[in-house]
Amino acid sequence: MHSPIEDYALVSDLHTGALISRTGSVDWLCFPRFDSPSVFAALLGTEDHGRWLLAPEAEDAEVIERSYIDSTFALQTLWRTSTGEALVTDFMPVEDRRASLVRRVEGISGTVAMREEIQIRFGYGEILPWVSKARDNDGLMLLAMAGPDALMHRGNILHANDRQHEGTLTVTAGVVRDIELAWYPSHRKPPKLIEAGLCLQSTIAYWQDWASNYEPQGEYDDMVKRSLLVLRALTHEDTGGIVAAPTTSLPEHFGGERNWDYRFCWLRDAVLTLEAMMTHGYQDEAFEWRNWLLRAVAGDAEDFQIMYGLAGERSLPETILSHLPGYRDSLPVRIGNGAVRQYQADVVGEVMVALEKLRCLGVTEDHFSWPLQRALLGAAENHLHDKDNGIWEMRGDLKHFTHSRVMMWAAFDCAVRAIENHGLDGPLERWVALRDELHAEVMEHGYNEELNSFTQAYGETQLDAALLQLPQVGFLSYDDPRILGTVAALEEQLLTKQGLLLRYRTDESDDGLEPGEHPFLACSFWLVGQYARSGRIDDARSLMDQLVGYANELGLLSEEYDAEARTMVGNYPQAFSHLALVRAADAIHYAGGMRSSSLAAVGMTALERP
Template sequence: MHRVRRKLRLAGRMPAPIEDYAIIGDCHTAALIDREGAIDWLCLPRFDSASMLGALLGTEEHGQWVLRPVGEAEMLGRRYEPDALVLVTRWRTATGEIEVIDAMPHGDRRADVVRRVRGVSGEVAVEQVLRIRFDYASAMPWVRQMGTDEHPALVAIAGPDAVVVRGPRFRAIDHAHRAETLVRAGETVDTVLTWFPAHRPAPGPLDVDAQLDRTRAWWREWALTCAAPGAYDEHVRLSLLVLRALTHEDTGGIVAAPTTSLPEDLGGSRNWDYRYVWLRDAALTLEALMLHGHQTGAAEWRAWLLRAIAGDPQDLQIMYGLSGERRLAEYELDSLPGYRGSAPVRVGNGAFTQFQGDIFGEVLIALDRARDLGVEEDESSWSLQKALLAHAEKQLDRRDNGIWEIRGEHRTFTHSRAMLWAAFDRGVHAVREHGLDGDADHWAALRDGLRAEILANGVSEGGWFVQHYDTDEVDASLLQLAHIGFVPHDDPRMLATVTRIEETLLRGGLPLRYRTESGVDGLPGDEHPFLACAFWLVENFAYGGRLDDAVALMDRLVGLTNEVGLLAEEYDVENDRHMGNTPQALSHLALVRAADAIATARKRVSPAVPSRAS
């Protein structure tokens, strides 16, 4: 981890660099906290609720909660407590040192944020400045004092939302509230913010000691079952904690990230809302968690999937809301100016209307892996998978938007076709290896037909797999073909694809998803190297006989994590900064897979997913 010392910036600042943010969460929502003690993003009570602290997409006037020493101070460093998403930040001033402990209690069925200040040495004057802006900074709350002189409370209400803040007394300054407290060595001062529906009474005070102990115990108990891969264990364990934090406890939905509209290119318009459940990302997350000791989550996610896509399989979407909501209409906000001026800020995601053929394979692969790990099918879950295969068969002649949600012309993407191959392959496997009912011979014929088609149309004259059938361009999604077993990692076509990606897609040594200048995505502007694809490249190096290259690239990638181990979606190599929504589930699950690949290659074991090519 990095040791950080920096002086505070002045008020009226832009949001911090994306890599400056740490996450705390309660498996229902999350808060993002920068290095200077500002919570700049908080949506309560769910990931997809409207923000009440939205400075991340504007300035402090769009909602912020700062807790820091008064005046000049050094932030000495931040860390998570061992195996727990409890953030500890240490500060030093001329008069003493303090630690700030930030957490969102788990298991109390409330929506609380706890900020505890502990005196370490001397005495430190600590200030808090709270600006609450409900509904994406469009609703200035009505704020009133409650409680007693000994136990003050601040209540803020606007429309359906309300919060109560207990701790030091806050006093109004302009459209904010400020509190100042002197904290001496050995003393502890707690501030707790609790969301509640505005039409109900405010919840009572929180037993902070008990809830922090309970929260630490819950995270550590969960982490105890995480099987380490034997490589990059510290980064893997943190990544698994992040993936758990992005899993909504009540519904089982797994969000792609807890943020919206952090730009893929600073100042550009490639700004998307990731606070939803993509079937692909959720399936890949599930696979990573299962392979590291968390098979029980498979049944929960399978139940979520069953609820979300219940009904006519023809209504299948690529993504849903946390509870399986289908309508995720995309619109632009005028109440938030965007991260450092990167507009528009979007809520909802229009990609929910797209057709992406690869999701059939992603879902069937994850559920097949669950079976292999001993998760038993029930009548409903296998019926669901058969229905998905029947629907996939009806889509075999359909072009799609592809894994990257292309908003341009539909294409016959090689990755999508290979994922359809994988869907039918896993159906065959379910019948022939697990004894489930189904027409395995028919699915095998469809699988084999897809394989012949891909090898005839999806391979260039140069011998590499192509992005889609009408080009000889490559795409980083092709790095998945060996992982799903379509070809072995050392197949000449796969090796040629890796080489071609290195020749044409690397920027500063890291891979882009595809060349945006090719015009395939129908969008203006550019983007930066995609971190998940870089980890996929590590995986292919490791399994393809280039272990030294795999380790070198992996070492570089884990070096790009921030000081608490988090990764965003993309990395701007020219300016050495994170870009895109953060923390990104796809980046962290790809890190886990890459570490697994290196550990396996070091043990000189055959590839973890052998080819089922026939």
């Protein structure tokens, strides 16, 4: 039986992340990177596909409290049994280039016997390793090896039982026991013993130091800070690449086929993450991402992709793992993502918008960055009239999606202002003409007079929540009658009875997949922002309170939410949801007239017209 998605906690070392259930089971972990094959895959299968359990033996054991140490990803779970209490602290050491997960057990009162069970399965649960015991100067180790991968377990004596290893340890008040599982290349020696206490202190210090740069600004401070921490946790320390989520194939609809691998870097997600970061003063992270972008897209601009691997890898072939039964029997389980080969006309616009905001913050272009942007604009011009797959990666017919055309407009709008406001070089008259041509085209073909609304695609009547992004890039103002008409139409056609906004109607779409999904949280956060920026501040706060209430006690959000069953759906934790939360909270804050910094004002308004 799978744990609900909201029962999982994330711990991260800025290279990969583990999902740990409320019951103390590590059900998902890929070593050494987010996109590496998993060593624990019970999340998408059964215990036999790999997991690591650490929990009290007693049948009456219960979790009294579970939380992160303040402003960190060090997870603490307080267990109580009839014989005592024990605290488990799970963390992944950061900044030491050690790929490991540490589980510290501390006796609080009485006596608590803890049970440990570990089933190591490399290759997404398919490969059973060779397991042996060894001893070095630091003590006994359990070693598991298969092909290029090896894991070392220290801190508790385990015994083989069929296809798993298990053991117990007992703690009393004041007693501390540390268990570590560390990955290493199988051709090297096992890592030396670490001082877990010092590693915990340095890990806490890292996260708290990073979070200390956040300046509190009002109503939703705790959720904004946690969301920024999530975005940092999903950013690879070395490359600067930002994964959309640390998981694959958590379904958008239980039992359905909308199951995708999100462990890659979508440019769209990354640039919106960049905006959230720089709005709150994290300029170093924004600069890191810009450098990642330049490396990833370097080459022929015609080869530009919508997504890349963590280090800028281009080949991300989509494969089905037929041996995994999926989360709650949702098939297929996929790795890789076929959308990498799609043409999504909005992405160049997303990139140009983010880089324009960096310029507004004073980041200067160099000999590489502006020529590369000019090349991307040239490629956009070459495909100016091409239909595309759209922001939602439709697998049906290509169309002229209104959102895509507006973002192409935004690309040339940013290019014009790069010349006019920042003194850069380029064919100003041509870019002005292209910008104005696109604006006129969208107004003629993307707006339906009878509906008093923009539509998902030219010549159609179906709506799309992505239309809420039109005022965000300055195409029209938030209170323009055509935008307000679009909002009214979205409320009528896409709001669920629980008040959440669908992306679009999958039962009326030819998106190439079977219909059925739950509301994307990001879309409802966009609606919060629209309400706030158009004077509906009470509606904005009401919806915002509802949405943040869907987060678990750790402040984590998934991609979607099933409000009827009151459970999270989709890949988790989801960068898109968290960055949309940050932008929504900012919109409410600014609507209240509390602009606390010029930096934040630039981040929110650089591309928004009055």
